[in-house]
Amino acid sequence: xxxxxxxxxxPSPFAHKVRxxxxxxxxxxxxxxxxxxxxxxxxxxxxxGYRRTPVMQVGADIHCDTQxxxxxxxEAGYEDKLFPDGRRxxxxxxxxxxxxxxxxxxxxxxxxxxxGTAPAEFIKDRGDLYFGPGWSEATLKADLPAVILQxxxxxxxxxxxxxxxxxxxxxxxxxxxxxxxxxxxxxRGRWDGGGxxxxxYPAIEQVETALATNASDHDPTITAEEALAIARNATSVSxxxxxxxxSDLAYGQKVMIRPKMHSSDADITGTLRYLDLTRVSxxxxxxxxxxxxxxxxxxxxxxxxx
Numbered sequence: 001x002x003x004x005x006x007x008x009x010x011p012s013p014f015a016h017k018v019r020x021x022x023x024x025x026x027x028x029x030x031x032x033x034x035x036x037x038x039x040x041x042x043x044x045x046x047x048x049g050y051r052r053t054p055v056m057q058v059g060a061d062i063h064c065d066t067q068x069x070x071x072x073x074x075e076a077g078y079e080d081k082l083f084p085d086g087r088r089x090x091x092x093x094x095x096x097x098x099x100x101x102x103x104x105x106x107x108x109x110x111x112x113x114x115x116g117t118a119p120a121e122f123i124k125d126r127g128d129l130y131f132g133p134g135w136s137e138a139t140l141k142a143d144l145p146a147v148i149l150q151x152x153x154x155x156x157x158x159x160x161x162x163x164x165x166x167x168x169x170x171x172x173x174x175x176x177x178x179x180x181x182x183x184x185x186x187x188r189g190r191w192d193g194g195g196x197x198x199x200x201y202p203a204i205e206q207v208e209t210a211l212a213t214n215a216s217d218h219d220p221t222i223t224a225e226e227a228l229a230i231a232r233n234a235t236s237v238s239x240x241x242x243x244x245x246x247s248d249l250a251y252g253q254k255v256m257i258r259p260k261m262h263s264s265d266a267d268i269t270g271t272l273r274y275l276d277l278t279r280v281s282x283x284x285x286x287x288x289x290x291x292x293x294x295x296x297x298x299x300x301x302x303x304x305x306x
Contacts, residue, residue, distance in 0.1 A: 017182035042224035059234030132262035
C-alpha cells in the first residue's frame, strides 16, 4: 500500500485534479471512497471538520485542499515533476488563478445548468457550499450568460499563455497544467455546452489530452475504517513552530480556520502546530483517530484565534 491515501469520490472534479497530478508524476497511491455529500462520519473525525474533497492522508498527517496537497507531494520527492525547473512560485500562482478565478465560474455554470436534472439535495448542498446562504436558482439562471462570457475571457488568456509551448511553463507539464486539464474535464463532462466552448481553444484541448486520465477505479483500495486505523497507529512527522512574521498567533493556541468565501463550511478547529507563509497546521484528536495533524493552505482561508 502506498503512503499516499486519497480520500475522494470518482465524480469529484477537484479529486480528479489530484488524480491527474498523481498520474503525471507517477506517484503510487491508495484509494478510499467517501460520500459525495455530508455527513461524512468516517472522514471528518480525521479532518477536524473539513468537509471538502479530496483529502490526502499520509499516516497521521492529513492534507486538505488541493493546493496544500500539491505542496505535500512536492515535499515528498516530486518537486521537479510538479514544479519543473524550480518554478514553484510561478506554478502555484498560475494554479491559484485557475482555481479561484476560472474554476469557480465553471462550477457556477455546471450547478446552474444541472438544476432540474441533478438531485435536489445535491444542488442544495453545493449551492450553500459555493454561494452561501440566500442564493437562488433564479439569480443563477439570470447570471448564466454573463458568467459564460467571463469564463470565455479567462480561457482566451490561458490559450494565449500556451502559445508556442505545449504547457504553461514550457516543455514539461506542471501542477498548473493539471489545473487546465481538470477544468476542461469538468466543462466537457458536466455541461452540454462545454465541448463546443473548448473547441475554440485547441491549445487547452491539447493539454487536456496530454494529461487525461480516465480511470474509474483504482488498486490498491482500502476502507475508510482501515484509513482511520492507519491514522490511529501512526504519529505525525510534520514540523512544528511559527514562521510567519505577519501573524500574532501563538504556538499551541486554539484556532479556527474557515474558507475566506461565504459558505456553509463547518469551522475547522484545533491547536496551532505550525504556521509559515503558505501552510497552517493544527493538532487535532478524535476517538476514531487519536492525535493527528491537519494541514491547510494559508491563502484562501481565514485563520483566527479562539
